[in-house]
Structures are given as C-alpha cells and as structure tokens.
Amino acid sequence: MANPAPAETLPSGLRPGEPATSLIDDTPVTGFHRRLTAFCSGGPFLDGFALGVVGLALPQIARQWQLSGLWQGALAAAALLGILVGGLVFGYVTDLVGRKVMYSLNIAAIAVCAAAQFFVTGPEQLLVLRVLLGVTIGADYPIASSLLAEFAPRRSRPRLIGLQTIMWSAGNATAYLVGDALLRLGPDAWRWILVSPAVPALALAFLRAGTPESPRWLLSKGRTDEALRVMRKVYGPGARLDGIESRPAATKxxxxxxxxxxxxxxxxxxxxxxxxxxxxxxxxxxxxxxxxxxxxxxxxxxxxxxxxxxxxxxxxxxxxxxxxxxxxxxxxxxxxxxxxxxxxxxxxxxxxxxxxxxxxxxxxxxxxxxxxxxxxxxxxxxxxxxxxxxxxxxxxxxxxxxxxxxxxxxxxxxxxxxxxxxxxxxxxxxxxxxxxxxxxxxxxxxxxxxxxxxxxxxx
The missing domain is CATH 1.20.1250.20 (MFS general substrate transporter like domains)
Incomplete structure (x- = not known):
C-alpha cells in the first residue's frame, strides 16, 4: 500500500478543518510578524531620535536667537508635552476609527512636522512645531503597539512588543551620531539636525503602506466579513475566525x-x-x-x-x-x-x-x-x-x-x-x-x- 500523502497544513501549522483555539494566538512567527514588528518600532525610534536631536541643536539655536533659559527649557520640553497630548487623544481616536488609517497617516504627519522645522524664523514657530511633532509621535505609540499586539502570537507577544523599547534607545543613540556629524555644517547646522528625523519617518511611511487592519478591531465593530478577508490575506485561504473574541462593543x-x-x-x-x-x-x-x-x-x-x-x-x-x-x-x-x-x-x-x-x-x-x-x-x-x-x-x-x-x-x-x-x-x-x-x-x-x-x- 502506498504511504498516504502528508496532510496539508495552514501557515499556522494547523490542518484544514482542525479546530483552533485562536489562529492569531497560536500561529508561529512569520515574515509578516517580523515586518510588522519592524515597522511598528519606528514610533519609539523616532521618539528617541527627535528627543535626542533637540539637545544637540539647542546650543546653536540659543546663541543665534539669544534665547533665555526659559525659552530653552520650553523648547526642550515641548515634544514631551505633545507626546502627552498625542497619546491621550489619539489612542481614543484609534479605537474609534481603526488602527490602519491612523497607522499610515500619522507617520506621514511626523515627517511633515519634522521637515517644517527647517523653515522656522523664530522660537515661537519652533515651539509650536515641537509640540505638534510630539503630538504625532505620542499618537503613534498606541496606534502601532495595539496593532502589533493584536496580530502577535501569544508566545512571541512579549518579545515582539518588548523590541519597541529597544528601538527607543537605538533612536536616541542615532540622534547623537547624526547630530554630531551634522554640527560640522556651520552655524545653521541646527536646522539640518532638527529636520533629520523626517528622513526615517518618510521611509517608514512608505514601508507601512498596505498594512492590513486588525481583525480583532474589525470584529469589535461587528465587521466580520472584513475581518475574515484580512485573516485569509495574512494567514492563507483556509484561515478562520475561530477562538477570536467577536463580541461587538462600543468604544467609551x-x-x-x-x-x-x-x-x-x-x-x-x-x-x-x-x-x-x-x-x-x-x-x-x-x-x-x-x-x-x-x-x-x-x-x-x-x-x-x-x-x-x-x-x-x-x-x-x-x-x-x-x-x-x-x-x-x-x-x-x-x-x-x-x-x-x-x-x-x-x-x-x-x-x-x-x-x-x-x-x-x-x-x-x-x-x-x-x-x-x-x-x-x-x-x-x-x-x-x-x-x-x-x-x-x-x-x-x-x-x-x-x-x-x-x-x-x-x-x-x-x-x-x-x-x-x-x-x-x-x-x-x-x-x-x-x-x-x-x-x-x-x-x-x-x-x-x-x-x-x-x-x-x-x-
């Protein structure tokens, strides 16, 4: 008798028709998870980068504009205030309108705010832009982290999410390396230093394009058919919604x-x-x-x-x-x-x-x-x-x-x-x-x- 053909398996390792407690929770880490983790890490990287570069730029700005200590402190703290507002407001907005929309738009907004700093003519303008930059960075924290958490398998979830904190340190270190190199450009080097986070932000905006919506979020809004389409796009044509909480609930x-x-x-x-x-x-x-x-x-x-x-x-x-x-x-x-x-x-x-x-x-x-x-x-x-x-x-x-x-x-x-x-x-x-x-x-x-x-x- 011929040996039976090996049973077909889904990307999750489950066989077709085999009941699953949760495909999302029990699947092994795939290339999709690795890409999503890398792209979600951009938010904390840009946070560390943007907060790091201002410390290198401020001495030049202070000399050029004859800034008081109060102004210097305000410019240094502006992004922190923005992050507070951005996290508080846009975490709620993300739960209302979805992860995908905010995930793509917000990183482009970071690039715009960072680039606009190049053209400021006084501390008032720079202060406003630093606050807005902080708002966009703060918004990306709940957007990207919730999207990653809702796709991450249970065994790998802490490792994939934990990598986000490592990227903050990487961004901060990069800021000092880039800022030190750009300081050689002369008395207006601070403009190039402040605009430098726009480069990785633009690259990240391009890389994030096409990221699917969270099936968990779609199910929480009663959009079952869309959730199933996303599951099959990510995990293969045999993917199901078994074991995923599907109770629609209002965001309050x-x-x-x-x-x-x-x-x-x-x-x-x-x-x-x-x-x-x-x-x-x-x-x-x-x-x-x-x-x-x-x-x-x-x-x-x-x-x-x-x-x-x-x-x-x-x-x-x-x-x-x-x-x-x-x-x-x-x-x-x-x-x-x-x-x-x-x-x-x-x-x-x-x-x-x-x-x-x-x-x-x-x-x-x-x-x-x-x-x-x-x-x-x-x-x-x-x-x-x-x-x-x-x-x-x-x-x-x-x-x-x-x-x-x-x-x-x-x-x-x-x-x-x-x-x-x-x-x-x-x-x-x-x-x-x-x-x-x-x-x-x-x-x-x-x-x-x-x-x-x-x-x-x-x-």
Missing part, C-alpha cells in the same frame, strides 16, 4: 476608569511613571550625577561622557535581556523582583553617597540592568490587560501619565541636585521607584501564557 473613554479597568489603569499609570522617572533622570543628567557621586576623573582622564555612554549601554542591555526572557518568565516575576532590586540600588546610592567609585559603578550598573524588566512591561501590560475596543485608549493614557514622569526626571532632578544635593536626590528617585515596585506587587495581574482575549477579560 470612561471605560478605562470603570470597574476592574480602573484598578488596571491605576496600576499602569503608577508603575509606568515610577519606572520611567529615574531613567529619564539618568539619561538627561548622567554627567552631572556621576560628577556629584565622585566619578569625575580617574587617573587624570575625564570620564563623565564615558560614564554617560556606559549607563546608556547598560540600560539598553537591560531591555535586551528582559526582552529575550520575557516569553519564558511570568509577567509579575519580570516586573516585581527587578523593580525592587533597581529601587534598592538607587536608595543605596542615596544612603552611602561617599562610597567608593567601584561601588557607585556597580550600583548604577545593577540599576540599569534590572530596570529592563519594568521598562519593557511598560509596553506589554497596557496592550494585554484591556479589551480591543479600549486597548489603544488605555495605552494612550499610560503614555500620557508616563510623560509626567519624563518631565519630573528631566526638570526636577537638576533642581534637587542644586537644592538638596546628590544624596537626597538619589533617595527621592529611589523612593519613587520603590513606590512603583510596591504598587506592582499589589496590583499587577498575571497574563503570561494567556491569549489576548483571556488576558483582557474583565473577570
């Missing part, structure tokens, strides 16, 4: 603050803000903090800038390690234990500020490596613990609250250093971090191994 902003979702929103807001505040402080004031902690010279060689680079690399390494293990470790384990260790490191620096250079380096290194877990979960948790109809809305609320932490880290830290010294400053940021660890222990849900619908279910 207030739902983020009602019932079980109020508890989850409180958790996201507090843990995100408390984890991001010390990170922004270190990114923004690493040389000042290192100098205050006694790491200014070693053997007569200036090391502040080297120390800043080292901190940045360790923060990046922490997110890389956390991303690699995220699919294998329970969410609460990846969040609470590293958060506690990172907080203890900061508090130790405040309690023993006169310790040896070696001890300072070790404590800062421990903090930078361990905060990687909470950092990637800033993106993972908000996408997992809310249903499709308010997923982008909730993520936008998280983005908005996290910008409060960014402002604290950027502008309050230098005031603390000048007013109360480095010991008290480290105790303050350590205490903020510790609050996040405690709230995480009390409120963080466990979503490891769950489908997206299971993780978002409201009890």
């Amino acid at each position: 902003f207030r739902q983020v603050f009602q019932g079980v979702y109020l508890r989850r929103t409180l958790f996201v807001a507090v843990f995100w803000t408390c984890s991001v505040t010390p990170v922004y402080a270190l990114y923004s004031f690493a040389p000042t903090l290192l100098d205050a902690l006694g790491i200014d010279t070693v053997g007569g060689t200036e090391t502040e800038n080297l120390g800043s680079v080292a901190i940045g690399l360790l923060l990046l390494a922490g997110t890389v390690v956390a991303t690699l293990v995220a699919g294998r470790v329970r969410r609460r384990t990846l969040l609470i234990l590293p958060f506690a260790v990172a907080s203890a490191s900061l508090l130790a620096l405040g309690l023993v500020p006169e310790t040896s250079v070696g001890a300072v380096v070790v404590l800062l290194g421990v903090y930078a490596l361990f905060i990687g877990g909470p950092t990637i979960l800033q993106w993972i948790y908000p996408n997992e613990i809310y249903p499709t109809e308010i997923r982008a809305t909730a993520f936008g609320v998280g983005v908005a609250t996290s910008r409060v932490g960014a402002v604290l880290g950027t502008f309050v830290v230098p005031l603390l250093l000048a007013g109360v010294g480095v010991s008290a400053t480290m105790l303050v940021v350590g205490a903020i971090s510790a609050v996040g660890a405690v709230v995480s222990a009390l409120l963080a849900p466990e979503t490891h191994g769950h489908t997206l619908d299971e993780a978002a279910r409201d009890g």
